[in-house]
Amino acid sequence: MSNSNTAARWVGLAAALALLNLALTFVNVWPTLTVRVTAQLSLETAALVLGLALTRHWRGPLSRAARRSLAVVWVFLTLGHYVDVSTRSLYGRSVNLYWDFKLLPDVGAMFAFVADPWILVAVVVGVVLLPVLVYLALHWAIGCVSDTCGDSVARRALIVVSVLVLSVAAAQRVDGRLLGGVQFSPPVAVAYAQEGIEFFREVTGLAHRILPPAPVINSDLALVQGADVFVLFLESYGATSWDRPEFRDALADARAMLERDISDTGREVVSAFVESTTFGGESWLAHISLLSGTEVRDPDTNMRLMTERRDTLVTAFARQGYSTAAIMPGLQRGWPEGGFYGFDRIYGTQELGYRGPPFGWWDITDQYALARMDELVIAPQPRSPAFVFLPTISTHAPFTPAPPYQPDWARALTSTPHDPAELDSAWAEPADWTNLGPGYAKSLIYVHETLGGYLRLRGDRDFVMVVLGDHQPPALVSGEGASWDVPVHVVASRREVLDRLLRQGFREGLTPQRPIVARMDTLMPILLGAFGDPE
Numbered sequence: 001m002s003n004s005n006t007a008a009r010w011v012g013l014a015a016a017l018a019l020l021n022l023a024l025t026f027v028n029v030w031p032t033l034t035v036r037v038t039a040q041l042s043l044e045t046a047a048l049v050l051g052l053a054l055t056r057h058w059r060g061p062l063s064r065a066a067r068r069s070l071a072v073v074w075v076f077l078t079l080g081h082y083v084d085v086s087t088r089s090l091y092g093r094s095v096n097l098y099w100d101f102k103l104l105p106d107v108g109a110m111f112a113f114v115a116d117p118w119i120l121v122a123v124v125v126g127v128v129l130l131p132v133l134v135y136l137a138l139h140w141a142i143g144c145v146s147d148t149c150g151d152s153v154a155r156r157a158l159i160v161v162s163v164l165v166l167s168v169a170a171a172q173r174v175d176g177r178l179l180g181g182v183q184f185s186p187p188v189a190v191a192y193a194q195e196g197i198e199f200f201r202e203v204t205g206l207a208h209r210i211l212p213p214a215p216v217i218n219s220d221l222a223l224v225q226g227a228d229v230f231v232l233f234l235e236s237y238g239a240t241s242w243d244r245p246e247f248r249d250a251l252a253d254a255r256a257m258l259e260r261d262i263s264d265t266g267r268e269v270v271s272a273f274v275e276s277t278t279f280g281g282e283s284w285l286a287h288i289s290l291l292s293g294t295e296v297r298d299p300d301t302n303m304r305l306m307t308e309r310r311d312t313l314v315t316a317f318a319r320q321g322y323s324t325a326a327i328m329p330g331l332q333r334g335w336p337e338g339g340f341y342g343f344d345r346i347y348g349t350q351e352l353g354y355r356g357p358p359f360g361w362w363d364i365t366d367q368y369a370l371a372r373m374d375e376l377v378i379a380p381q382p383r384s385p386a387f388v389f390l391p392t393i394s395t396h397a398p399f400t401p402a403p404p405y406q407p408d409w410a411r412a413l414t415s416t417p418h419d420p421a422e423l424d425s426a427w428a429e430p431a432d433w434t435n436l437g438p439g440y441a442k443s444l445i446y447v448h449e450t451l452g453g454y455l456r457l458r459g460d461r462d463f464v465m466v467v468l469g470d471h472q473p474p475a476l477v478s479g480e481g482a483s484w485d486v487p488v489h490v491v492a493s494r495r496e497v498l499d500r501l502l503r504q505g506f507r508e509g510l511t512p513q514r515p516i517v518a519r520m521d522t523l524m525p526i527l528l529g530a531f532g533d534p535e
Contacts, residue, residue, distance in 0.1 A: 020048065226462065258510065275486075362396075397477075436473075
C-alpha cells in the first residue's frame with residue numbers, strides 16, 4: 001500500500017473516531033437548541049471500538065446488517081444525548097418519559113400557536129431529515145473503523161487505546177482525582193436505562209410515593225378577621241428576576257413604582273425567598289404544596305393527594321366564616337379534582353367570560369382576571385370576607401406579546417380594552433425562541449403595573465395580598481444551574497401580621513433576601529401563624 005493510501009486511511013480513521021465520540025459528548029449552547037463540541041471522551045465509543053476490533057480479530061469483517069444495526073443504535077444514543085443535554089440546559093431538569101410525554105401534545109400545540117410558521121417548517125424538516133443524516137454519517141464512521149481493523153497493526157493500536165480509555169474511567173470511579181485532566185461524558189446508555197426503569201416504575205405503580213401524614217391546619221385567623229385575603233401565584237416569577245442583573249435592571253423602575261403604589265395606599269410589604277417544589281413548569285405542583293402544606297414534586301403524588309380528603313388552607317379560611325373562590329384564567333375544561341381544595345366557587349375561562357383581544361395561549365390577560373375577580377367576588381355587598389386564590393398566566397412562556405396595561409379598570413372588562421395602536425404595537429413583537437429574556441422582563445413589568453394599579457383602585461379596602469412565584473422560568477431564561485427559589489411578598493396594612501412574618505425571616509420592603517425562609521409546603525404554616533393563633 002502506498003504512503004498516500006496509508007495516510008488517507010489513518011486520516012479517515014481519526015475522523016471516524018472523532019465523529020463517533022463527538023456524537024455522545026457534545027453539550028448544549030445555552031440558551032439555544034444548538035450544541036458545541038467538547039474535549040470529553042465517551043465510554044460507549046471506547047467500548048464500541050474495542051468490540052469492533054475484537055470482532056474483526058475473532059470473526060472477520062462486520063456484515064452489512066451488523067453495520068446498519070450499530071448505526072441505528074448510535075443514532076438513538078445520539079438523539080437521546082441531545083434530548084438529555086438540551087432539556088437539562090434549557091428546561092432545568094431531566095426528562096420524565098411517563099409524565100412529560102403526556103404533556104407533549106399540549107406543549108406542541110402551544111408551540112405551534114405562538115411560533116413563526118418558518119420555524120415550524122424548520123422543526124418538521126429537521127425532525128425528518130436530521131436522523132437520516134446522522135445515520136449516514138455514523139454508518140460511514142462505523143464501517144471505516146471496522147475496515148481499518150483489518151490491518152493487524154491498526155487493530156492492536158485500537159485495542160490498546162480503547163482498553164486504556166476504559167481503564168482510566170474505571171480508575172476515576174475509584175478515585176476521582178486520578179488523571180483529572182481526562183474528562184468523560186456521562187454514558188448515554190445509563191441515562192436511557194434510568195429513564196426506562198423510572199418509566200416502568202411509573203407504569204406499574206412501583207413509583208408511587210407514600211404520602212406523609214396530613215399536617216395540622218389550625219388557626220383562628222384573628223389578625224386578618226374582616227379583611228379579604230388574596231393568594232396570587234405569579235406564573236414563572238422566579239428568583240432569577242432578582243438574581244440576574246439584566247432582569248434586575250429592566251424591572252427596577254416597575255418595582256420602584258409598585259413600592260410607591262403600596263406605600264401611597266397606606267400599606268406595607270415584607271418579602272422573602274422560598275424553595276418551590278417544581279422548576280420551569282407544572283405550576284400546579286407549587287399550588288397544591290402551598291394550599292395543602294404537603295410537599296408535592298411530581299404528578300403522581302399530586303394525583304394521589306387529590307383523591308384524599310384533607311384539610312387545606314382554603315378550608316381553614318372557610319371554617320372562620322370566609323367565602324372562598326378560585327379564579328382560574330387558565331382552566332379551560334372541567335376540574336373535578338379541584339373539589340379537593342374545598343373552594344365554594346371555581347371560575348374558569350368560561351365563567352370569566354373574556355371578550356377582549358387574545359394574548360398568549362389562554363387569551364385572558366392578568367388585568368382582566370384581577371378585575372373580574374373584583375367584580376365577581378369583592379364588589380358584591382353585603383358579603384362575608386373572601387379568601388381568593390388566583391394563578392396568573394400573562395407571564396407564561398414564551399412571554400411575548402405582553403398585554404398593554406389599561407389604567408381605566410372599567411374599560412379593562414370590555415371587549416375593547418385597548419386602542420388599536422396599542423394592540424398593533426404589542427402584537428408586533430414575536431417570540432424570539434433564542435432569546436426569551438427581554439420578553440420575560442416585559443411580561444413581569446406588565447404584572448407589576450397590574451398589581452400596583454389594583455392596589456390604587458382599591459386603596460380604601462382592607463385586604464392582605466400574598467404574592468409569590470410558582471416556579472422559576474425555564475432554564476432557557478433562568479440559566480444553567482439556577483436554584484428553585486421563588487420570591488414571596490405579603491402586602492397589608494395590618495402591622496402585626498407583617499411583624500410576625502419578620503420574625504420568621506421575612507425582610508421589610510419588596511426586595512427578598514436569602515437565605516430562604518421555607519419550602520413551598522412549609523410556607524403555609526408560617527402564613528397561618530402570621531394570620532392568627534391556633535384555636
